Amino acid sequence: MEITPDQLIYWRWGPVTVNATLVWTWAVMALLVIGSWALSRGLRTDGTLTRGQNLLEAVVSLILDQIRAVLDGQRPQPVLPFVGTLFLFILVANVLSILPGYVAPTSSLSTTAALAISVFVAVPVFGIRRHGLAGYLKQYAQPSIFVLPFNVLGELSRTLALALRLFGNMMSGSVMAALLLSLAPLFFPAIMQAFGLVIGVLQAYIFAMLAMIYIASAIRVQDAMAAPRERESEGRSL
Amino acid sequence: MTGLDWIGIVSIIMASVAVSIGSIGPALAEGRAIVQGLASIAQQPDEANVISRTLFIGLAIIESSGIYCFVIAIVLIFANPFWNTMVAAGR
Numbered sequence: 638m639e640i641t642p643d644q645l646i647y648w649r650w651g652p653v654t655v656n657a658t659l660v661w662t663w664a665v666m667a668l669l670v671i672g673s674w675a676l677s678r679g680l681r682t683d684g685t686l687t688r689g690q691n692l693l694e695a696v697v698s699l700i701l702d703q704i705r706a707v708l709d710g711q712r713p714q715p716v717l718p719f720v721g722t723l724f725l726f727i728l729v730a731n732v733l734s735i736l737p738g739y740v741a742p743t744s745s746l747s748t749t750a751a752l753a754i755s756v757f758v759a760v761p762v763f764g765i766r767r768h769g770l771a772g773y774l775k776q777y778a779q780p781s782i783f784v785l786p787f788n789v790l791g792e793l794s795r796t797l798a799l800a801l802r803l804f805g806n807m808m809s810g811s812v813m814a815a816l817l818l819s820l821a822p823l824f825f826p827a828i829m830q831a832f833g834l835v836i837g838v839l840q841a842y843i844f845a846m847l848a849m850i851y852i853a854s855a856i857r858v859q860d861a862m863a864a865p866r867e868r869e870s871e872g873r874s875l
Numbered sequence: 876m877t878g879l880d881w882i883g884i885v886s887i888i889m890a891s892v893a894v895s896i897g898s899i900g901p902a903l904a905e906g907r908a909i910v911q912g913l914a915s916i917a918q919q920p921d922e923a924n925v926i927s928r929t930l931f932i933g934l935a936i937i938e939s940s941g942i943y944c945f946v947i948a949i950v951l952i953f954a955n956p957f958w959n960t961m962v963a964a965g966r
Contacts, residue, residue, distance in 0.1 A: 640953045706928070798939050805942030812949065843935040850932070 640808060642740040643747060658745040665730045665742065700724060700845075707849045708856075715766075716852055719759055723752065724845035731807065731837025735830065741837070744807035746800065753800035756848045757792070764855030773855070799847060806840050879961050886955050890948035897944020904937045 642657035649655070676689035686694070700721045704713040727743055734741045742748045764773040777788045810833035817825045912930035916923045950956075 640949055703928075706925070798936075801946060802935065802939040802942055805939070805946045808949070809942070809945055839931070840935075843932060846928070846932055847935070 640812060642742065642745045645740065657740045658742045658748055661730070661740055662742040662748060665726065665733065668733075669725060669729060696725075697721070703846065704849055707846070707853050711856070716763065716849065720845050720849050720852070723756075723848055724841055727752070727803070727841035727844055728838060731841055732834060734810075734837065735834065741807055741811070743803055743837075743840075744811050746804045749804040749807075750800040752803070752844070753796045756799060756851060757796040759848070760792075760851050760855045763852050767856040776855070795847075795851065799844065803840055803844055806836055810836060879958070882955070882957050882961060886951045886958065890951040893944045893948045893951070897941050897948075901937050901941035905934055908933055908937060 642661070645657035646654050647657060647660055673693065676693055679687065680690055681687075697717075701713050701717060704716060704720060708716075730741055730743045730748075733739050761773060764776070767773075768776070778785050810829070814826050814829050814833065817829055908930065912926055915926050919926070
């Protein structure tokens, strides 16, 4: 039994192998790109929406609302492309597993590690863009210099946790389905697949949301001058 | 009993120990978190969105400790590095 789609090799030429993770990752990316290209042609603003535009607007405004709720008060637009892409990619990759023959690329540790590393890189990028290099690095030594190693360690361990959480959830779904298939072939695997869809959507949401929270903590205004002002604006929005 | 046998026996036993202990803790913790979340929603239904979002994220973080145990159990059973080394060494 394969526990990772990396071992499922479709095509081999010398040292070059094309495994299931690679194939289905590109398939999901192609589906997303072609789908959004096809739906976003002929956008209009005169009030009569096509169905595709309606769908895209609903998705984008849903993601924007969620980001805005985490970022309280700051503009959500700069982080929308990154977090939205993470969410849509993981969502489509997980939900497509209702198709027979499809192997979810998120059930491979290499895919989830790549996604987690991109979050690991994006957090300092957003933080430095907001505070400058010195201002961002100073955050690691808050509130005192002694917590510096813990902050650095936390940065690394949450990346590991992000990768392992998605991988573990998706892999447990497929392992469970395979075990049940040999045990009770007809009925239970179907139920577990449906349950796996719920887990998949939830994990996509959680991954994007955690990435958003990490970015929000990096770009949050943390100096003592700004803290009361922030609280004040929070009170006003209530 | 060769070394290979012992590795197999110990791996299987420890895999089930990892899964069972690793599911007790997160199950209790998630139960407590959900109880508290539901009580908060019942008290403040207006804040249900914020509470349930935080609840889901908290559940995911709690759950990851159980997931680590599951991953370790799966590695012990299906991709055991000690077993593979012993088989490769031909003992």
